[in-house]
Amino acid sequence: MAWLVLLVSGVLETVWVASLSRSEGFSRFVPSLVFVVALGLSMVGLAYALREIPVGTGYAVWVGIGAVGTVLYGMAVLGEPVTVMRLLCLGAVVGGVAGLKFLH
Template identity: 50%
Template sequence: MAWTILFVAGLLEIGWAIGLKYTDGFTRPVPTLLTAASMIASVVLLGLALKSLPVGTAYAVWTGIGAVGTAILGIVLFAEPATAMRLGAIGLIVSGIIALKFA
């Protein structure tokens, strides 16, 4: 169950990272509120996952999910470059997340 909670926390981290772009410097109320809610929920769920997972593993997986998801959505939503080096680095992060799951 802790891994599921951690995964959802990582998805919410993607949500707030992408949401920051839509807040326009916190000048748009609805995106700002949704982003803040996602931030809070993500950290709360991370805290719940930490009840049974090692802090180093949980934090690395949480940030890894956020980094990979945000990078992929940056490519899809904001036309950021999808170079071979960038995609390879994303693949390495995913490999690290999987390795930590089974470590």
């Protein structure tokens, strides 16, 4: 269960980062509200998961999911460049995160 909660918390990290970008410096209410809620839920989920998962592994997986999700969001929604090198780097992050999960 802790791994599932960690996965959802990582996805929520992507949500809060995207909302932060959309909030335009907290000048837009709805994206600012989504940011606060997603950030809170993401942190609560991370805290819950870290009761069973070692902190180094849990944090690295959480950040990795959030980082990959945020880059994919940027490429899919914001028109950021999709290049072979960016995709290879994302693959390296995913491989590292998967490795930490399976070595746990």
